[in-house]
Amino acid sequence: MMASQDSALLEPFTKIKGAERPGDKAREDDGGGKISWVKERNSICDPDAEGLNGTPLAKQLEEGGGNLELSPSPVQGEKHLIMLQTVHLKEGEDDLQGVSQLNIQQQSGVHMVVQRGAGVLQPLVVVQQGVGAQQNLPTGVAISIQDGVYTFHDVEVMQINVLQEKVQIDRSKDLHAVEGKGQQLPPNEEGREKDIFTVEKAKILSCKAKDDMSVSHCEPKEQEEQAVIKNTDTLEAQKNTQHRKKGEKVIFHCDLCAFTSLRMSSLNRHMKTHSDEKPHVCHLCLKAFRTVTLLRNHVNTHTGTRPYKCSDCEMAFVTSGELARHRRYKHTLEKPFKCSMCKYSSVEVMPDMLCPICSCVQTLPVLLFKIWSLNSPHALC
DNA sequence: CAGCAGGGGGCGC
DNA sequence: CGCCCCCTGCTGT
Numbered sequence: 208m209m210a211s212q213d214s215a216l217l218e219p220f221t222k223i224k225g226a227e228r229p230g231d232k233a234r235e236d237d238g239g240g241k242i243s244w245v246k247e248r249n250s251i252c253d254p255d256a257e258g259l260n261g262t263p264l265a266k267q268l269e270e271g272g273g274n275l276e277l278s279p280s281p282v283q284g285e286k287h288l289i290m291l292q293t294v295h296l297k298e299g300e301d302d303l304q305g306v307s308q309l310n311i312q313q314q315s316g317v318h319m320v321v322q323r324g325a326g327v328l329q330p331l332v333v334v335q336q337g338v339g340a341q342q343n344l345p346t347g348v349a350i351s352i353q354d355g356v357y358t359f360h361d362v363e364v365m366q367i368n369v370l371q372e373k374v375q376i377d378r379s380k381d382l383h384a385v386e387g388k389g390q391q392l393p394p395n396e397e398g399r400e401k402d403i404f405t406v407e408k409a410k411i412l413s414c415k416a417k418d419d420m421s422v423s424h425c426e427p428k429e430q431e432e433q434a435v436i437k438n439t440d441t442l443e444a445q446k447n448t449q450h451r452k453k454g455e456k457v458i459f460h461c462d463l464c465a466f467t468s469l470r471m472s473s474l475n476r477h478m479k480t481h482s483d484e485k486p487h488v489c490h491l492c493l494k495a496f497r498t499v500t501l502l503r504n505h506v507n508t509h510t511g512t513r514p515y516k517c518s519d520c521e522m523a524f525v526t527s528g529e530l531a532r533h534r535r536y537k538h539t540l541e542k543p544f545k546c547s548m549c550k551y552s553s554v555e556v557m558p559d560m561l562c563p564i565c566s567c568v569q570t571l572p573v574l575l576f577k578i579w580s581l582n583s584p585h586a587l588c
Numbered sequence: 589c590a591g592c593a594g595g596g597g598g599c600g601c
Numbered sequence: 602c603g604c605c606c607c608c609t610g611c612t613g614t
Contacts, residue, residue: 466596472602473596480595500604501593508592522590527606529590536589 459474460467463481468474485495487502491509496502504525507513513523515530519538524530535541 468596470597473598475602477596497594498603501595504593524590525592528608529592531607533590
C-alpha cells in the first residue's frame, strides 16, 4: 500500500522493504528488475530499529561481530529497498566498525559487498548478482558515490536513478550498507547529518508508473524524465519550466513528463502525481489518496453511497463516469469508438481488438488503437 | 457490463 | 486552492 511505502521511506536507513502494493501485482509480472537511487537528507539512525527476526539490528551487529549473513526475502517478486548511508570515519579509521563487508546470500537476488574505500574514486559499494561469489566482485556493480559514476555488469537490475547528487567528498569516502529485510546499521556518529542512499531492486512495471516512479522500463531519456522525486524542494524547482513569448499564452511544462498546461495551478496539481504524498486517508481501511475527491469516491464504495443515479433505470453509481458509461451501454447505446471502414463500433476501447473485417487481432497500445479505430483501421491489419 | 482508481479541465471562492 | 465533472485505464464478473 502506498501509505506503507511512504512511511517506509521515512523509516531508518538500511532496510529492504517489502514495498509491494496490492494493486501492483499484475504490473510486476512484467519481469525484470531495477535499482533506483534515492538520496535523502532526513537521516534517521534509530539504533532500536529492528533487524532480522525483530531483533534490533544494532544488537545483531554487536552479537554477530559485524559479520552479517542476510537472508533473501521469502516473497518472490517482492521489491527490495536497500537504503545505504554514508558514514564519516576519522582519518586512519579504516574499519567500518565491523560492518565493512556484508555478504548476502540470495537465490537470485543481489549480492552486495561494501568495500573499504582506500581512495575516493574506488568503488564504495559493490552489488553483485548471484550467490556469494565474493571473488568475482569486479564483475558486479561498482557504485562510486563520490563521483557519481556507476558501472554495471551482468546485473539483472535495469535502471539507476540518481535523485540527488549533493554528496560531499569528505562524506562519501566511506560507506556502509546493508541489504536484508529489516536490517539497519547503527550510526557512526550521532547528531550529524547523514546522507541516505536508497537502492531499490524491483520488478519492472511500465512507463506509466506515475504512482510509483521508481519502477520503469522506459528508455534512458524517459528514465531521466521520470526520475523519482521525493524531495518537495526539488519538486518545486523542477516544475517551474515555462515558455513565454510576448503576446502568447504561458505554457507550463512538467520537467518529469510530457505534461503541459496553461495553468500553473494545474501543473502544481499534476506535480503531486510525481510524489508519493497521499494525505487523504480512508478512516475505514487506511488507504490513502492524493485528493479528497478520490477519497470521497473510495469512502462511498465502503458506505454504498451512490450519488450518480440513472434517470432511466434504478441503477446508481459512485462516479459520474460509471453512470455515463452505463447509460451508453444500456440507454443511449452510444458507441463512440467506431471503425471508419465498417459498421463495427464499441462503447469503450479494448486493448485487444478483433478486426471485424479481416479478423486480425489488434494488440496495439490503446492510444495507437484509438487512432487506428478512428482513422484508417485496416491500414494496420 | 460494472467497480474502482487516477488524472486533468474548468470554475468558484 | 478546493471542488465538480468528465474521461481514461485496469480489473473482475
